[in-house]
Amino acid sequence: MHAAASEGASQDRDIVELLHAGARERAFETLLGRYEGKVYRLCCALLRDRSEAEDAAQESLVRIWKALARYDGRAALSSWIYAITRNRCLTALQRRRLGSLDVLDGASQTAEAPEAGATPSWDARKQQLRDLVELLPERLRRVLLLYYYEERSVSEVACMLGCAEGTVKTTLFRGRAALSELLRRRGLDDPTYWREDAP
Amino acid sequence: MTDPKPTEFDRCLDQALGRALRAPQVPHSLRAHLSAALSRSAETDLATLRARLDREQREQLETLEVEYVRIRRGTFVTLLGVAFAAGITAVIAMPWLRAHLGAYGPMAIAWGGVALGVGITFYEPLRTVLLRWSDAL
Numbered sequence: 001m002h003a004a005a006s007e008g009a010s011q012d013r014d015i016v017e018l019l020h021a022g023a024r025e026r027a028f029e030t031l032l033g034r035y036e037g038k039v040y041r042l043c044c045a046l047l048r049d050r051s052e053a054e055d056a057a058q059e060s061l062v063r064i065w066k067a068l069a070r071y072d073g074r075a076a077l078s079s080w081i082y083a084i085t086r087n088r089c090l091t092a093l094q095r096r097r098l099g100s101l102d103v104l105d106g107a108s109q110t111a112e113a114p115e116a117g118a119t120p121s122w123d124a125r126k127q128q129l130r131d132l133v134e135l136l137p138e139r140l141r142r143v144l145l146l147y148y149y150e151e152r153s154v155s156e157v158a159c160m161l162g163c164a165e166g167t168v169k170t171t172l173f174r175g176r177a178a179l180s181e182l183l184r185r186r187g188l189d190d191p192t193y194w195r196e197d198a199p
Numbered sequence: 200m201t202d203p204k205p206t207e208f209d210r211c212l213d214q215a216l217g218r219a220l221r222a223p224q225v226p227h228s229l230r231a232h233l234s235a236a237l238s239r240s241a242e243t244d245l246a247t248l249r250a251r252l253d254r255e256q257r258e259q260l261e262t263l264e265v266e267y268v269r270i271r272r273g274t275f276v277t278l279l280g281v282a283f284a285a286g287i288t289a290v291i292a293m294p295w296l297r298a299h300l301g302a303y304g305p306m307a308i309a310w311g312g313v314a315l316g317v318g319i320t321f322y323e324p325l326r327t328v329l330l331r332w333s334d335a336l
Contacts, residue, residue, distance in 0.1 A: 032233075036225055040223070054228070058259075061233055062237060104215070125215070145220055149217055150222070191210075194214070
């Protein structure tokens with residue numbers, strides 16, 4: 001079990017106790033307060049489209065509500081919730097592949113090198129970075145996104161994606177390496193360029 | 200895998216990524232849409248449950264109907280068989296009975312059979328009436 005899952009299991013004991021007491025609605029309310037954001041962020045990272053992510057998060061939560069009475073506590077609640085959400089997102093991705101859609105959430109695919117002598121604004125540089133992250137392969141991109149969404153928690157990302165922490169660390173390393181390579185090719189590998197107070 | 204010692208660039212990039220890749224805010228509409236979806240799903244659940252119960256009831260009625268027809272057919276066949284067997288038995292046994300019991304022997308046996316039939320038919324109702332009567336006393 002992931003560290004986040006075992007941590008979550010003790011954290012979610014109150015929800016499990018409410019379920020055992022038959023208070024499904026209160027259990028769901030508590031669950032919603034704790035996991036609504038995480039479910040939405042997982043959907044965002046997997047689907048790359050905000051409106052599709054909202055639909056997926058909503059459907060996942062409805063499924064969780066319906067299945068909550070059958071939750072047997074064998075898996076940590078967090079792992080169970082993320083598994084339902086991942087399955088819903090995978091279905092959406094399959095549907096999208098069948099429909100040959102390629103949705104990118106407003107990310108322009110061109111991250112231009114800066115003009116010589118002019119440092120773009122901090123917002124423009126952040127946008128450049130986001131655009132470059134969008135260019136990374138799907139597998140690396142989603143780990144990188146979730147890692148920063150979840151405030152650099154490797155165990156949480158591992159739990160969300162249903163993989164080992166070692167896999168997340170390796171993927172993060174490769175993701176950063178790939179991103180550094182992209183920056184180097186565009187001449188954006190100067191550390192000072194990525195400081196908010198760059199001259 | 201152990202990361203090599205992070206360079207100045209790595210540190211700056213990590214900080215920049217932390218600022219650039221901010222977790223998206225949960226849209227306010229999500230809760231409202233979720234509540235609506237949950238209400239709809241509850242209604243759908245009830246409608247589905249009703250449809251399922253209706254279908255099960257229809258299936259049970261159909262099964263009962265089929266069973267009833269089968270039993271009626273079985274009873275009819277049995278009655279025919281019994282009547283046929285009784286006729287054959289009578290044809291075979293009648294000369295022997297007349298020879299051994301006299302002219303009224305077969306009639307006596309037939310009346311005995313009728314009495315037995317009547318007894319079997321009225322045994323249960325009579326028993327019930329008698330039991331009620333004894334309870335009333």
